[in-house]
Amino acid sequence: MTLWEDLRFYHETHSGRPILDLFKAEGRAENFSIAAGGLYFDYSKTSIDPHARGLLIRLAEASHLASRRDAMFSGGKINETENRAVLHTALRNIDASVMVDGSDVMPEVRATHARMQDFARDIRDGRITGQGGRITDVVNIGIGGSDLGPAMAAIALSPYADGPRAHFVSNVDGAHVHDVLAGLNPATTLIVVASKTFTTIETMTNAETARRWMADKIADPAAQFAAVSTAADKTAAFGIPPERVFGFADWVGGRYSMWGPVGLTLMIAIGPEHFRAFLDGGRAMDDHFRDAPFVDNMPVMLALTGLWHNQICGHATRAVLPYEQRLARLPAYLQQLEMESNGKRVAMDGSDLVIHSGPVVWGEPGTNGQHAFYQLIHQGTRVIPCEFLLGREGHEPDLAHQHRLLAANCLAQSEALLRGRSLEEARAVMAAKGLTGAELDRQARHRVFPGNRPSTTLLYPKLTPFVLGQIIALYEHRVFAEGVILGINSFDQWGVELGKELALALEPVFSGQEDGSGKDGSTRALVAWLRS
């Protein structure tokens, strides 16, 4: 039997056992949690027991996770379908030296980081101004990995944002760029065009729109543009002066890129010192991922918990539920990080995957979600493993009572998922309300919670830049570890290409230049309706 089969067999033969029973073993909570770097990850409210954990760790070992991890950190070309190294970790370890193809790539990383810092300080301190005075607003135009990370972090770290206001435009829907620019003064706005390739249609279209918006009001719009890209020739062709271009290498994947120049808008908003603290947090998690034995290793155990729930127990989705309003965009960020990385149907060698790929990731901040979709999580027929996140304190000391309520809600949800409410308990509740007979039975059944629903909880002290760095690096390494164990390449994204190609081919059909005769009947009819 393979380890996957061992795990499935073990799950099938033990799935009738309630998770709550596992707490009869002494030290369950302590033994199935990890405290590291000020974070606390609890996975005791899952059905993973000592035997299952042992098998999962053997699975990780058998996948050569440790050597793949070391290859990643040292610049090995582990992105085999694109023949690239994977070195976003180097962006947050800027004092180190890392060799790729025989040369140290870090002097350039350091030089770009220093230029970013100078630029951010010059903007924040008013040494670089717009044509109408001090820069008040920065608009990041990018999409996917050139948007989601900094956009998520700008909200997460808003208590630290003491510079120009940060805005983000991503969607090719003109409503997005229109609505963001509508409130801004072109003479005091800086536009940062962020695109690794500088070819992405959404970003280039929005950048042109922003340039026209500026050209209407100020003499030299190019002077208020900066660019973040690996394609210096294309940024030059767009007219952005080289001193305003912040480059990075192809070994930084788009969805892993917020630690470098893609974080420029964030750096301008929160300042280089806070940005550095964010990098330091990421690096602290790198060190932990590299050094801790698997059983004490937060990213590894988070990955193994995910694999247990999806590939072994068959739960196809997982909910990410931050009890932190400022992490409102974390689920969207993780959707790209996890689903673009591990949504693959073939293994690294091109063979069909024999197990399911990564799960559907979704979520909303608590407590809002409680009043929306938690009904299904508690009483629906499908089990949805939940990942709760919660800080010990917020940034509003005068509202500490609200934070206590928030924390109580978070822990109450995982407790309710674990315990549920039995028919007898529900009957007692209904009987106390005076119901009897058939009506009591009927009403009680609606109030039963099956319980035995798994969840994990990640606790952190406070959502500082350092802690956000730890959390994001934790998830990055979790995705990496899951990908290695599944045998897939987490660093390419061929699955986004076909739609892009077809969109380009359809545009002339919409504009009437082509008749669309090669298209299927549905697509032709939809185009005809939209054009009519």
Ligand SMILES: O=P(O)(O)OC[C@H]1O[C@](O)(CO)[C@@H](O)[C@@H]1O
């Ligand atoms: O930074 P770019 O090159 O504009 O790409 C944006 C995004 O598009 C994608 O390639 C997917 O379409 C992502 O991987 C990437 O983050």
